[in-house]
Amino acid sequence: MNYVLCAAASVIAVISVRYHLEWTGFLLLLGGCLLHVSKKRVIGSVLAAAMFLFFLCLSSYHSHHSQSSLREGAFTGRGMMTVHPVTDGDRFSARIRLDNHETVALRLLIPNEAMKQKLQTIKGGMSCQVKGMLEPPLNSTIPNGFNYKEYLEAQSIHWILSSSSISNCMTGSSPEAALLNWRSEGLMLILRYFSPESAGIVQALIFGEREWINQDTEKAYQRIGLTHLLAISGMQVALIAAAGRFMLMRMGLSRETSALLLFILLPSYLILAGGSPSVVRAVLAAELYFLFLLLKWPIHPLNLLSLLFLLWLASSPLNLFLAGFQLTFIISFCILLSAAIFNTFSGRIHVQNLFLTFLSMISTMPLILSSFWEMSLLSLIVNFFYVPYYSFILMPLSLISFFMACMKIPFWQGGIRIADLVIDWTNRITEFIAAADPFLLNMGKPSSFLILCYTAGVIYCFWSMEKGIKKTIGAISLLAGLLIIDFILPYIDPNGSVTFLDVGQGDCVVIELPYNKGTYLIDTGGKIVFQEEDAEWRHQREKKRLSDYTLLPYLSSKGISRIDTVFLSHADQDHTGEYLNILNNITIGELIVPGGFVRDQTDRILIEKTVQKGIAVKTARGQQVIKKAGINFQVLWPLKWSESKNEDSLVLRFSLGGKRWLLTGDLEKEGEAFMLKTDQQMNIDVLKAGHHGSKFSTSSDMLERIQPSAAIISAGRKNRYGHPHLEVLKRLKQEGVKTLRTDTGGTIQFLFNGKTGTFINHPPYDVVNPGSKKNRD
Structure with missing residues (x-):
């Protein structure tokens, strides 16, 4: 439990620095520590206070020293492509880490078809000479719109490089460059062999890349609460780790040796899978699991999750404000905190799956409503069927067909055709459900007060689940009442x-x-x-x-x-x-x-x-x-x-x-x-x-x-x-x-x-x- 208290203290510290509420954060922590000391848990209070001070100092340092050394205007320099570049119509985009170790978002409007063909040969991990104009990203100019500037700043990116030329590209020699290059090769192989309808899904499931998913398909997944399936989850990393360990042990290696090899090799998957929040959490969890296994130190799952939360937050306090980071840890913490209730359904796998889906929907309700302004009540039923389907059918099918294509195993083309057919029908069914969904709630962005009420309602709901069915029904009724109030507010x-x-x-x-x-x-x-912009080579895959x-x-x-x-x-x-x-x-x-x-x-x-x-x-x-x-x-x-x-x-x-x-x-x-x-x-x-x-x-x-x-x-x-x-x-x-x-x-x-x-x-x-x-x- 001490690790959980430390995680809570770190959150208070980071938020305090971000919104200049240091004294408020200190008073909150002091009150929590006094309450904890009254229950004779002195060590936990001391650790929480130490963690609060550490993250207070770390966040303050980060906010004052994360300023860019670059300046607006003309720029010429060299850097490494840290993601697989996207060439779509007459647009080229990438992330590039410059020689001063600062990353910028790169954009290029392609002037001619010959330049486009040249740019399409650039892969992740390549080092290129770039020339252009550095511009600061703009704040959102639409009320409640997506703030691209804040999104980039959370990843320590302060500039957009509007490039006029990219030249002298060469493959990097570092291990990171090699992994990025392999990732690009894999992404291009999927685009080359899989159908356009399925390529984006396969890329998302294997490499965490969602750039090539059809816009209407992605929107359908979002409307009915299935977007998380398009991100690499802990289940997928666990399946990959389990499969790797099984293969190593079948090769004659001991349990300890196979665990050590996986401990060494798994971090490379962070780069191969794009480093999204869900991937980082899953890989860090696996790394800590193998570390404690090798050291033979027993650790409670809740403490393990809290520890990796602290490690990840320490790498960059701004991670706390990424929606992906928030979602992945909120769901994980709520599931582990409800383990006692979950165990009461032991032996009833379908009830357990339904309960997990319910927990995920309820726990993320305040964040979903504040960030995406809508939620589907149908999500509970749809996730019940889609989560195991994706985990045990679609994910393995995508992996198997991809590796068959890589190694040109006999009948590999047949495997890809099967994957194409299954994914295409899955997308069609998903789009049909989203279009016909009668339970989609769109009440607009709630006020800060309503978000606090939703959060309090969710906490009360979790507390009620431990007290019996009557209190649980009452708590769910309270949440339903808040939704109704939210719905009628515009009419008054x-x-x-x-x-x-x-x-x-x-x-x-x-x-x-x-x-x-x-x-x-x-x-x-x-x-x-304009007519000059209508040449066929300029056409984007999907019109933005x-x-x-x-x-x-x-x-x-x-x-x-x-x-x-x-x-x-x-x-x-x-x-x-x-x-x-x-x-x-x-x-x-x-x-x-x-x-x-x-x-x-x-x-x-x-x-x-x-x-x-x-x-x-x-x-x-x-x-x-x-x-x-x-x-x-x-x-x-x-x-x-x-x-x-x-x-x-x-x-x-x-x-x-x-x-x-x-x-x-x-x-x-x-x-x-x-x-x-x-x-x-x-x-x-x-x-x-x-x-x-x-x-x-x-x-x-x-x-x-x-x-x-x-x-x-x-x-x-x-x-x-x-x-x-x-x-x-x-x-x-x-x-x-x-x-x-x-x-x-x-x-x-x-x-x-x-x-x-x-x-x-x-x-x-x-x-x-x-x-x-x-x-x-």
Whole structure:
């Protein structure tokens, strides 16, 4: 138990340093130690206090000495590829450890096909000369979005190297380089022989590499709580260790010698399997097991887990803030702490498996809801069948077929075909279950207070399980009650918002009314693909959908699974490009477009797929009022159709939060002038500047007429058009208009309650694009 107390003390110390709560952490520890001493457990209290001080000093040292010695700007140097590089279409990415032992994330936009063929020969473990620009990773500019900067910093990566050239690559001579090279060879062999549908799964199960798993398949696994199966688990490492020990003993080696060899060889699997949290935990556990076996020191499993927790945390205190680290240890600790209850089901293997699945789901509930905002109640049943299926059928099948291919054992191609067939059908069944899941709960990101309540509820649930079935049912009912409260909170929330999401060079506006009365979306954002970028060799294996990491995560974090009305201002891809992805993932009440919206086959397909879903498609034109619950949209334009998509943009005016809003799409000066002639009541508080700040929109005449107090400009960072133009910024400044920009400030939100509200940026305390130069005409 002393090791468990030390682990708890280390967690308090690391969190205290991270959030500058050293005195709070000290008081918590002091209270725990006094409680422990009162039970005459002095040694445990002394060890916990010592561990707290050690990790307090270690975390403080790490936070003050983990700064990079590199500087932003041009860089030329040499380094070793620490992962298998990914070449996908015209994109190349890798991690490279430089000669100063600092690791950076490497990116390269491939200029031509010859360069692509050359880059595809680069493997993990190779040392290369690189040249490019060092840039700091950006904070998330989407509320509740994935923070890539924090993710990299947790791995001690402080820079992104946007490379212009990679040359003079050669295979490294160190043992680590050799292992990384073998890993790359194995990954490429799987891609070469297995089908595209199964290759990603086989890579994940053997090497811990998930880059090549189909996006829809991975999303399906995530929705029903099966993502952990795509990571190398303790079960898989245990199977590999057991198989290795069996083979060594069959070769005539003694138990002690085989254990010693495995103790020496197993760390190499850390590198071969990618070093993910679950792999590190499993391999460290096996290493400690073999060490205590060789030394003939008995150790309790809970103490063994606590010891490897301390060792791993000591290697880098920031590991504590990785979701994978948290999940793997939370589940393991909860299972071991419930060992007494588990043993009561001795001899009933199916009941034990169901109980383990239940423990895993309950123990990780607060973390899953705070990190992923949704959970499926179907997960309990699905995991009951999938965990043994993956552990005892799919994992061995993948390993056997892979080694058959490596050694060209007779009928190896038949083995791969069987694996392809089994994995393909497994993926299809998983996607079907995820699509038809009626028990998926999406309540949005809970507040910190609710997370504390969930955590307290989980602790109470574990305590209740030791007290009998009645108390257990009561504890589960308490957790269910918290879920219900979480679900109904939006219906009693008097706050609303107007959100201009940072979707790069595009438009996307989300309107959320108080008391969950309605959600409205104006444009979806999207990427324009230019002809020179459409060469076949540039095509990525799967098109990266912008809304998968902008609009959809935002809606999910807010618990929004239905949009009452989608307005598409006009049929340019930077306004409508993500609509079909939204259509496939979110329930839509109706679609409203301007007259003359359909101009080519792409637009026609968009409308047809909407109709096929049974969604009403309506056409809007000027001087029309669209009345909705809690809000009226006045359509000011278009009054007539023209040959220009921009000139036919849907212009909307509405009042919300005590302010009058005008959204002009990509309307240009001519359309603005005509619109002003037809509407005499044009006083506006907030203007969404037309065409991303183009000098051909937002004319001086319009600004003088409508007299806005604030203007929103939605534009992409370092875009090729130079938006927003300096000319437009000058016009706005001359008229005394406060300008808010997504390219420099990230997502812009207006949060309101009744007739009052305030603007905020996301991230609120950072410059999104530090050091950027002003855009020019």
